[in-house]
Amino acid sequence: MSTSEETRAGKPRPTVKRRPGRTSRTQLKLFESAMVIMSEKGPTATTVDEIAAKAGVSKGTVYYNFGSKKSMVDGLLRYGVNLVLESIDDAVDEVDDPRERLTRATIAALRFLETQPGFARLAIAEMWRPNGEASSPVLSEQRGVIIDRVTELVEDLSEKYEVSPTPDSASMAVAIFGATFMLAMDREMNHSARTTQDATRAVSKLVDGYILGPVE
Amino acid sequence: MSTSEETRAGKPRPTVKRRPGRTSRTQLKLFESAMVIMSEKGPTATTVDEIAAKAGVSKGTVYYNFGSKKSMVDGLLRYGVNLVLESIDDAVDEVDDPRERLTRATIAALRFLETQPGFARLAIAEMWRPNGEASSPVLSEQRGVIIDRVTELVEDLSEKYEVSPTPDSASMAVAIFGATFMLAMDREMNHSARTTQDATRAVSKLVDGYILGPVE
Amino acid sequence: MSTSEETRAGKPRPTVKRRPGRTSRTQLKLFESAMVIMSEKGPTATTVDEIAAKAGVSKGTVYYNFGSKKSMVDGLLRYGVNLVLESIDDAVDEVDDPRERLTRATIAALRFLETQPGFARLAIAEMWRPNGEASSPVLSEQRGVIIDRVTELVEDLSEKYEVSPTPDSASMAVAIFGATFMLAMDREMNHSARTTQDATRAVSKLVDGYILGPVE
Amino acid sequence: MSTSEETRAGKPRPTVKRRPGRTSRTQLKLFESAMVIMSEKGPTATTVDEIAAKAGVSKGTVYYNFGSKKSMVDGLLRYGVNLVLESIDDAVDEVDDPRERLTRATIAALRFLETQPGFARLAIAEMWRPNGEASSPVLSEQRGVIIDRVTELVEDLSEKYEVSPTPDSASMAVAIFGATFMLAMDREMNHSARTTQDATRAVSKLVDGYILGPVE
DNA sequence: CATGAATGAGCATTCATTCAT
DNA sequence: AATGAATGAATGCTCATTCAT
Numbered sequence: 001m002s003t004s005e006e007t008r009a010g011k012p013r014p015t016v017k018r019r020p021g022r023t024s025r026t027q028l029k030l031f032e033s034a035m036v037i038m039s040e041k042g043p044t045a046t047t048v049d050e051i052a053a054k055a056g057v058s059k060g061t062v063y064y065n066f067g068s069k070k071s072m073v074d075g076l077l078r079y080g081v082n083l084v085l086e087s088i089d090d091a092v093d094e095v096d097d098p099r100e101r102l103t104r105a106t107i108a109a110l111r112f113l114e115t116q117p118g119f120a121r122l123a124i125a126e127m128w129r130p131n132g133e134a135s136s137p138v139l140s141e142q143r144g145v146i147i148d149r150v151t152e153l154v155e156d157l158s159e160k161y162e163v164s165p166t167p168d169s170a171s172m173a174v175a176i177f178g179a180t181f182m183l184a185m186d187r188e189m190n191h192s193a194r195t196t197q198d199a200t201r202a203v204s205k206l207v208d209g210y211i212l213g214p215v216e
Numbered sequence: 217m218s219t220s221e222e223t224r225a226g227k228p229r230p231t232v233k234r235r236p237g238r239t240s241r242t243q244l245k246l247f248e249s250a251m252v253i254m255s256e257k258g259p260t261a262t263t264v265d266e267i268a269a270k271a272g273v274s275k276g277t278v279y280y281n282f283g284s285k286k287s288m289v290d291g292l293l294r295y296g297v298n299l300v301l302e303s304i305d306d307a308v309d310e311v312d313d314p315r316e317r318l319t320r321a322t323i324a325a326l327r328f329l330e331t332q333p334g335f336a337r338l339a340i341a342e343m344w345r346p347n348g349e350a351s352s353p354v355l356s357e358q359r360g361v362i363i364d365r366v367t368e369l370v371e372d373l374s375e376k377y378e379v380s381p382t383p384d385s386a387s388m389a390v391a392i393f394g395a396t397f398m399l400a401m402d403r404e405m406n407h408s409a410r411t412t413q414d415a416t417r418a419v420s421k422l423v424d425g426y427i428l429g430p431v432e
Numbered sequence: 433m434s435t436s437e438e439t440r441a442g443k444p445r446p447t448v449k450r451r452p453g454r455t456s457r458t459q460l461k462l463f464e465s466a467m468v469i470m471s472e473k474g475p476t477a478t479t480v481d482e483i484a485a486k487a488g489v490s491k492g493t494v495y496y497n498f499g500s501k502k503s504m505v506d507g508l509l510r511y512g513v514n515l516v517l518e519s520i521d522d523a524v525d526e527v528d529d530p531r532e533r534l535t536r537a538t539i540a541a542l543r544f545l546e547t548q549p550g551f552a553r554l555a556i557a558e559m560w561r562p563n564g565e566a567s568s569p570v571l572s573e574q575r576g577v578i579i580d581r582v583t584e585l586v587e588d589l590s591e592k593y594e595v596s597p598t599p600d601s602a603s604m605a606v607a608i609f610g611a612t613f614m615l616a617m618d619r620e621m622n623h624s625a626r627t628t629q630d631a632t633r634a635v636s637k638l639v640d641g642y643i644l645g646p647v648e
Numbered sequence: 649m650s651t652s653e654e655t656r657a658g659k660p661r662p663t664v665k666r667r668p669g670r671t672s673r674t675q676l677k678l679f680e681s682a683m684v685i686m687s688e689k690g691p692t693a694t695t696v697d698e699i700a701a702k703a704g705v706s707k708g709t710v711y712y713n714f715g716s717k718k719s720m721v722d723g724l725l726r727y728g729v730n731l732v733l734e735s736i737d738d739a740v741d742e743v744d745d746p747r748e749r750l751t752r753a754t755i756a757a758l759r760f761l762e763t764q765p766g767f768a769r770l771a772i773a774e775m776w777r778p779n780g781e782a783s784s785p786v787l788s789e790q791r792g793v794i795i796d797r798v799t800e801l802v803e804d805l806s807e808k809y810e811v812s813p814t815p816d817s818a819s820m821a822v823a824i825f826g827a828t829f830m831l832a833m834d835r836e837m838n839h840s841a842r843t844t845q846d847a848t849r850a851v852s853k854l855v856d857g858y859i860l861g862p863v864e
Numbered sequence: 865c866a867t868g869a870a871t872g873a874g875c876a877t878t879c880a881t882t883c884a885t
Numbered sequence: 886a887a888t889g890a891a892t893g894a895a896t897g898c899t900c901a902t903t904c905a906t
Contacts, residue, residue: 171418175395182394202387209425274867603850607827614826634819641857
């Protein structure tokens with residue numbers, strides 16, 4: 001699911017199982033522990049010691065398995081994005097109507113983010129970073145992957161409803177994604193302030209706005 | 217504009233000019249330097265040394281003026297949020313129609329975020345943080361301030377168009393804010409990918425969606 | 433006496449006093465402590481903690497003053513080489529005869545190395561290192577400086593005695609330096625095994641061999 | 649060829665073949681790999697991982713065969729010294745004249761060191777170390793072995809030419825060895841700066857100097 | 865007001881070594 | 886004989902903060 005390009009010659013480290021999908025028990029434990037702590041404190045504030053302690057292994061084991069904190073975050077990011085993508089695909093599966101597909105997709109994403117607030121926070125903390133050095137290529141990559149998926153859905157919608165020239169599908173996708181994302185984050189911060197349903201409805205509204213012509 | 221809650225008793229430090237709005241030249245210089253660097257590297261990765269160097273003063277001076285790094289970030293946050301609020305107020309001023317007001321407000325915010333990507337990054341990096349310890353009260357405070365402002369605008373709209381049961385105004389405000397925010401960030405990351413106009417139009421679309429009834 | 437090229441932008445570190453020759457008390461203390469410990473254990477085996485402890489300052493102070501362990505070693509190297517050079521110059525001063533000059537120089541070097549076995553060990557440990565990465569440019573530099581000085585002396589000798597075609601002066605310088613160096617090291621290891629005078633005489637012998645024609 | 653003094657009681661490990669001179673294929677492979685890497689990076693900077701990787705075995709296998717990194721270095725040292733000794737013996741064999749013997753011996757050593765710069769570096773890095781703890785007994789031992797061999801040659805020379813009281817043979821041996829060593833190292837560092845012949849001639853000169861009386 | 869030397873807790877990372885299989 | 890996952894002590898380095906001048 002991820003590989004460590006950092007492994008210097010002569011320093012053989014497993015880092016990640018060659019067989020994708022087959023993650024050792026230890027790696028999985030570390031993965032989960034890292035996700036939990038990093039969602040709470042953010043990746044920077046999370047120490048490798050904490051992760052190791054939570055996973056019940058030694059610090060050395062973390063490095064034996066992941067090579068570096070950075071590659072662990074990368075792995076976490078890829079892992080999370082895959083989960084989002086999967087939950088979107090599941091929600092959309094066997095649904096034909098483009099509008100219904102988009103709506104279900106956003107709701108699915110919303111639900112996922114509410115279920116996994118950790119990932120959302122991790123993602124945001126990593127995604128908006130200095131464009132410069134620290135920002136791993138994995139970020140732009142994953143950012144693209146998810147936006148592309150939403151853009152596809154929007155484009156199907158555009159075709160069916162023949163939405164006029166105006167906003168390009170990608171912009172629309174970004175907007176929808178942003179709305180969804182922010183609603184999820186808001187719910188998590190102001191616990192119980194608003195119901196999940198409120199959020200769901202708000203997103204639906206926005207989608208509708210895309211289809212309908214401007215208020216005359 | 218900033219306060220130092222950290223100053224322990226018995227250790228009198230100016231930290232902040234008593235007279236609000238009256239910031240010394242040194243403080244201003246530090247403020248600006250901090251904003252520039254923190255936008256680029258994020259607040260955590262930014263060191264006090266760097267800020268001092270950029271401002272052309274000694275490290276000690278930073279502490280003399282701000283007391284701590286944390287209180288500096290708080291100040292920056294307040295400063296930025298005020299700017300956003302101001303640009304929204306300017307855009308909305310003398311406009312009566314609620315829809316027009318909301319549209320203009322979002323566009324103003326969009327423009328601001330595109331002009332000050334630094335602040336946007338700073339805000340997001342700080343605002344969605346562990347609900348726990350690290351998160352300063354200033355954050356939730358400012359988060360609330362801005363969402364409240366948008367909510368007001370949405371509520372005016374609801375009244376006029378008598379938007380039915382639908383999503384509560386606050387959720388809508390959050391969604392709109394999220395869409396705006398994400399469009400701004402996306403533009404900055406994928407430089408030039410999409411035009412400012414595309415983004416503007418996309419936001420307008422969403423606003424329209426709120427007003428109109430659901431697609432029948 | 434040395435500067436740190438490593439200082440990254442925005443991370444202002446004194447590293448070394450601008451005014452050459454004027455080293456702060458702390459830096460001097462660290463310098464001396466480092467020399468003592470590194471001569472005993474070798475630079476690699478010496479930890480920054482140890483140096484700090486011996487100097488009676490905190491670890492942070494070491495970094496405040498030298499920036500890195502590596503630049504400290506570089507400084508030590510330069511420092512030592514300068515001392516050797518000085519002691520050679522002192523010994524040679526006001527002596528005109530080339531042979532006498534060379535002899536005195538080697539004896540001076542020998543004495544220095546016996547007095548400062550630490551430096552000798554440090555030098556050798558650092559000088560013969562992988563030509564690759566780890567080897568700082570300072571090394572080749574200093575290596576050159578000292579060999580050049582000896583070569584000068586040998587060349588003066590060559591001229592006076594019109595030493596025939598034979599080995600080039602530089603090779604001769606290297607050989608003499610090597611003999612001197614090894615005698616010094618040997619004396620230190622096998623304490624008291626051989627007297628300083630024995631060593632001195634051995635070196636003289638070698639120098640004579642250079643002047644005289646081959647045994648017919 | 650190597651011993652593991654570290655093996656704690658009750659933990660029987662082969663570590664070294666009982667039958668001296670009989671080294672298993674795996675051990676040989678490790679031996680050679682270690683020599684190559686350690687010559688390049690020095691023994692301290694060389695990790696067991698690297699050696700294992702280069703030899704194509706697992707890290708555990710290194711320990712299975714050698715018990716510890718230290719005992720591996722010891723073995724390497726012995727191995728190298730034996731090679732030098734052998735090449736000297738070969739060069740001297742069937743030569744009767746003491747001067748010729750010494751000259752040939754130094755030239756042989758010079759050639760060996762130029763051929764095996766790795767060993768030279770390894771030897772020097774290890775031989776001049778803290779007299780204290782880290783220094784394995786193997787070191788002084790090997791240091792003695794090689795100096796003794798040269799001393800023998802020098803003594804034969806002394807007898808024949810009746811070199812007067814002056815420098816004792818051992819000092820002379822050390823000096824000659826040092827000159828040889830340094831010339832070899834210098835050639836390796838300043839690649840191609842001086843020819844092998846220059847070095848050879850320089851050493852010859854020094855030997856001659858020993859025989860001839862002082863310049864009157 | 866300002867400075868800069870000093871601090872020390874904290875952190876990511878390395879690596880020789882162990883051991884169950 | 887060999888393996889490789891796991892370990893943990895050790896280490897170089899960072900950086901927010903303090904304080905005497």
